Amino acid sequence: MLKGKAFKFGDDISTDHICPGRYYHLRSDLPELAKHAMEDADTEFTCKVKAGDFIVAGSNFGLGSSREHAAVVIKMSGVSAVLAKSAARIFYRNAINVGLPLLICDTDRIGDGDELEIDFESSTVKDITTGDELRFGNFPDVMLRILEEGGLIPYIKRHGDFKT
Amino acid sequence: MGKTIAERILSDSSGKDARAGDIVIAHVDLAFVQDGTGPLAQRQLAESGLKSLADPQRTVLFLDHAAPVPSKELANDHMTLRRFAIESGAVLSEVGEGVCHQLVAESYASPGQVIVGADSHTVTAGALGAFATGMGSTDVAVAMALGKTWFRVPESFKVTVSGVFPRGVYAKDLILHLIGVLGADGATYKSLEFGGETVDNMSMAQRFTIANMAVEAGAKVGLFPADEVTRRYLDSRGRGDSFRPVAPDADADYEKSCDIDAASLEPTVSMPHTVDNTTLASELKGVRLAQVVIGTCTNGRLEDIAVAADILKGRKRHPDTRLLVAPASRGVLQKAIEAGYVQTLLDAGATFLPPGCGPCVGVHQGVLGDGEACLSTANRNFKGRMGNPNGLIYLASPATAAASAIAGEITDPREFM
Numbered sequence: 083m084l085k086g087k088a089f090k091f092g093d094d095i096s097t098d099h100i101c102p103g104r105y106y107h108l109r110s111d112l113p114e115l116a117k118h119a120m121e122d123a124d125t126e127f128t129c130k131v132k133a134g135d136f137i138v139a140g141s142n143f144g145l146g147s148s149r150e151h152a153a154v155v156i157k158m159s160g161v162s163a164v165l166a167k168s169a170a171r172i173f174y175r176n177a178i179n180v181g182l183p184l185l186i187c188d189t190d191r192i193g194d195g196d197e198l199e200i201d202f203e204s205s206t207v208k209d210i211t212t213g214d215e216l217r218f219g220n221f222p223d224v225m226l227r228i229l230e231e232g233g234l235i236p237y238i239k240r241h242g243d244f245k246t
Numbered sequence: 247m248g249k250t251i252a253e254r255i256l257s258d259s260s261g262k263d264a265r266a267g268d269i270v271i272a273h274v275d276l277a278f279v280q281d282g283t284g285p286l287a288q289r290q291l292a293e294s295g296l297k298s299l300a301d302p303q304r305t306v307l308f309l310d311h312a313a314p315v316p317s318k319e320l321a322n323d324h325m326t327l328r329r330f331a332i333e334s335g336a337v338l339s340e341v342g343e344g345v346c347h348q349l350v351a352e353s354y355a356s357p358g359q360v361i362v363g364a365d366s367h368t369v370t371a372g373a374l375g376a377f378a379t380g381m382g383s384t385d386v387a388v389a390m391a392l393g394k395t396w397f398r399v400p401e402s403f404k405v406t407v408s409g410v411f412p413r414g415v416y417a418k419d420l421i422l423h424l425i426g427v428l429g430a431d432g433a434t435y436k437s438l439e440f441g442g443e444t445v446d447n448m449s450m451a452q453r454f455t456i457a458n459m460a461v462e463a464g465a466k467v468g469l470f471p472a473d474e475v476t477r478r479y480l481d482s483r484g485r486g487d488s489f490r491p492v493a494p495d496a497d498a499d500y501e502k503s504c505d506i507d508a509a510s511l512e513p514t515v516s517m518p519h520t521v522d523n524t525t526l527a528s529e530l531k532g533v534r535l536a537q538v539v540i541g542t543c544t545n546g547r548l549e550d551i552a553v554a555a556d557i558l559k560g561r562k563r564h565p566d567t568r569l570l571v572a573p574a575s576r577g578v579l580q581k582a583i584e585a586g587y588v589q590t591l592l593d594a595g596a597t598f599l600p601p602g603c604g605p606c607v608g609v610h611q612g613v614l615g616d617g618e619a620c621l622s623t624a625n626r627n628f629k630g631r632m633g634n635p636n637g638l639i640y641l642a643s644p645a646t647a648a649a650s651a652i653a654g655e656i657t658d659p660r661e662f663m
Contacts (some may be wrong), residue, residue: 094430094520098628101606102635106312107319110285112325122630142431142464144630147368147607150286150382169433171466172366176382224269230304234384238294243273244396 083201084162084183086134090194091123093140097152097173099123100144109151116158133160136200138192140166143184144173153177163200165189165207165218178225181233185218194214248495250402251469253378255492258530259360266401266499275359275376277390278306279383280346281313282607285323285366286383288330291391300393302335306354308346309339316610336390344561344575347371347543350378351454356480356488362389367543367625369460373453374479375472375492380461381569388395400466401446401501404439404494407444409462409509414660416553417452418545418623418643420506421459422514426524428505434464436501439494441471444508450479451549458544459625462521481558495510513658515621516641519629531657536618537568538651540644541599545623548573548581550644555587557648557662563595564654570612571596572604594651608633621650 099122120127120137132169137143137156139165143166144152153176156164161185167190168224177184185200192198196211205214221229227245231237249257251282253264260270279287284307299305307327312320324341327400331338339349346363355361357375361368364386371378380396389395405424411417425432438460445453455469460468470476480489513527540546540554551573563569571591573579579601582588588598599605604613606624614620614637622632627639642650645659652662 090562096626096628098608098626098630102630104613104630104633106282106607106609107317110319110323122635135624142434145430145464146366146504146626148364148368148382149283150364150384153382168431168434170431170464172380172382175385179382179384219661220630234388235290235294238296238388243392244394 096146119155145170248497296391313341348574373457406442539622541572558594572599
């Protein structure tokens with residue numbers, strides 16, 4: 083069960099919004115890089131977000147570059163899950179690989195600042211502010227197993243290979 | 247039921263009867279990283295406990311995005327990758343050799359292969375009939391060590407192109423037009439498979455431009471059949487023996503079909519801040535440009551530089567418009583010198599950048615000032631992409647770029663042809 087506040091964003095939030103290229107030189111200094119998470123979508127984001135909060139976006143979240151740093155800095159900013167109407171393919175895989183749940187659901191029904199509760203057992207998002215309840219889509223088995231281990235590296239450390 | 251190109255390649259590489267929607271573990275023929283994603287891949291590999299690379303000679307580390315380096319932090323990242331190459335036996339591609347995707351095309355990719363790169367434009371090699379896709383650092387690190395990765399077999403869209411390109415219209419206009427039609431997420435998770443008489447007659451340079459941008463519609467891969475054009479290209483690179491024909495079955499199942507009449511296309515431009523925000527170059531007359539960029543993995547090949555040189559020959563860039571040219575590889579630059587294109591472009595007022603990614607990613611070599619507009623032959627125009635969230639990026643063909651550099655504003659290239 084995860085609990086936190088919704089930070090709402092629109093459609094087509096790219097990895098350039100999430101982790102701008104002008105901070106390329108900070109990619110090997112992740113704590114420093116994470117200070118700029120979401121900077122080109124909301125310059126105040128890292129000041130406002132608290133541990134456990136959620137990014138709630140529209141469609142095609144994370145489009146663009148393959149930079150896994152985008153998923154990493156979101157996680158390091160304290161965000162416990164990203165909710166979106168849809169996500170770009172590479173970002174989706176990266177999020178799961180770094181242990182950041184990315185849940186696909188109808189985010190139009192969630193308002194900015196709403197208090198949310200996420201239950202993985204029942205695949206539901208409860209909007210405590212409005213009383214609304216919505217379901218998120220299931221992961222393919224292979225992704226679920228990676229997410230359950232906390233990411234691809236912990237998964238490989240445990241299994242040594244992909245389980246078929 | 248027959249197979250799409252994606253189903254065919256993933257069946258061969260997984261040893262399973264792979265169909266759209268299946269999850270398969272596929273053998274990886276080439277895995278690569280670049281200087282922005284490689285250091286994280288190296289750290290993840292060290293953390294994973296996997297000790298060695300599955301095939302060091304098929305693992306390549308490219309120094310191209312920040313090359314030569316503009317800061318001490320990036321100099322240290324380059325050192326990390328050089329050390330990793332020595333310790334692991336991986337191949338290192340040094341500063342000045344060129345953009346990873348161009349070098350993969352020139353020296354590594356072959357039809358029927360599975361290629362994973364920690365860079366989203368890895369899809370470029372789909373032009374050679376390789377299942378080539380971008381992934382994050384961790385996925386590629388694991389693929390480097392295990393020699394395999396997991397895939398969900400994508401559904402496919404068939405894109406059939408007929409007709410002859412009119413004067414001033416190129417493959418870049420076609421792919422920008424297609425992305426405008428599909429939308430930036432119109433092909434998410436899908437394989438875009440290109441065919442038709444126009445594709446049969448297309449040069450490899452044009453195919454690379456189209457495959458390169460498949461990801462801008464969200465696609466996992468952009469695949470071309472491997473045919474006589476492919477064979478001649480591989481022959482010219484001394485790799486003719488790596489050719490094998492790749493084609494979809496006649497009764498393959500496609501989720502969607504798009505037909506494009508090349509003859510009806512016009513010079514097309516993507517406007518800020520998304521690639522699918524397309525219009526015609528002629529509609530943007532009057533948009534003043536501070537900078538024009540010709541190059542990148544999308545349009546930095548010899549054929550692209552030739553088109554630009556042809557238009558700029560005997561002319562000058564507008565005094566208010568900087569013109570930057572970044573050849574995609576050392577080989578491209580050498581051939582452009584031999585052909586006289588470099589001299590022509592220098593005479594026209596161009597600034598040459600070293601072979602590599604140039605200003606495309608906003609790291610160096612042409613960052614935009616506040617409110618400045620740039621027209622680039624690159625593949626992305628997201629807010630902040632070229633190093634400044636207050637910059638404006640337009641995307642177009644090398645011909646439109648050359649004509650716009652002369653006029654100092656966005657210009658239909660047919661005005662100068």
